[in-house]
Amino acid sequence: MGSWSSFARDLSEQLPLIFAGLLKTIQLAGLISISGLLLGIVVFYLTLSxxxxxxxxxxxxISFFIGMPLIVLLFLMYYGLPQWGIRLSPFTVAFIGFSFNVAAYNAAYLKTAYNGLDKTQLEAASAQGFTPLQIFRLITLPQVIRLSIPALTNQVIANLKDSSVAFLIQYTEFFARIQELAATNFQFFKAYLVAALVYLALVSAIVLCSRAIERRYFIPA
Known part of the structure; x- marks a missing residue:
């Protein structure tokens, strides 16, 4: 096993590329978390049709995208679609593929929370003349979002971790840069340890933010 000093030297040399990859990982995870939530809300609304x-x-x-392995979906879009004359950039493939996948999971979380709601309040709102869309926007959605915060947080964490598979479709995110670092000096344990610590720090930040949101919107029984 090589010395830590030589590894630190290689790490410092590639640090700009690693930071650029980390920013791409955060960008992708953030965007798919937002798009997946928004699309998930639409999908959830349609389940109430x-x-x-x-x-x-x-x-x-929902069943298709939950059942479809994400890597298969990404490979199908990135390597399969060009045979039909459709070529998309790695980021576009990752964004679209992740968004549809995440939306299915988020819709399932929201529907589970909806099933636990007291339906008499929805019936009362309907009796008072609220339209179905008003009931959804003003009564249903705020409650299911609040009840789903833990599940949605877990999904954001999963988005961050799953973004590492994007390097398989040539998207040079953080893990791809770590792979390059490991290939440079063959000190795989140290390189992957650094990656693990960085992911752990990011996940910890997400958890802390989630707990703050839960305290902010907690409604006593």
């Missing part, structure tokens, strides 16, 4: 055909299609969407 009174139209059986719409509900069946949306439930099929």
């Amino acid at each position: 009174k139209n059986a055909a719409v509900r069946n299609c949306i439930n099929g969407y």
Whole structure:
């Protein structure tokens, strides 16, 4: 095993590239967390449709993307679509693939929270003349979001960690740069230890933010 001093020297030399990769990881994780939540809200809303055909299609969407391994989806888009004349950049593939995948999970979390709501309040709002969209926007959505904070936080953490697979479609994020560092000096343990510590620090920051949000929106029983 090489000395820590030689590893530190290689690390310092590649630090600008590693930081650039880290920024790409944070950017991707942040964007797919936002787009996945927004799309997930839309998907969740459609699961409440009174139209059986719409509900069946949306439930099929959720089942498909939850059941489809993310790496298969990314490979299908990045390596498969060019055979049909459709070429997308690594970031575009990662953003679209992750967004559809994350939205399915978020919609499932929101639907689970919805099933635990007291439906009498929704019936009372309907009796007072609220439209279905008003009931959803003013009563249903705020409550299910609050109840789903722990699950949504876990999904954000998963987004951060899963973003590391994007290097397999040539997206040069943080883990890709760590791979390059490890390949330079063959000190794989040290390189991956650095990666683990960085991911741990980022996850800890997400957890702390989540706890602050939970305290802010906590409603006593």
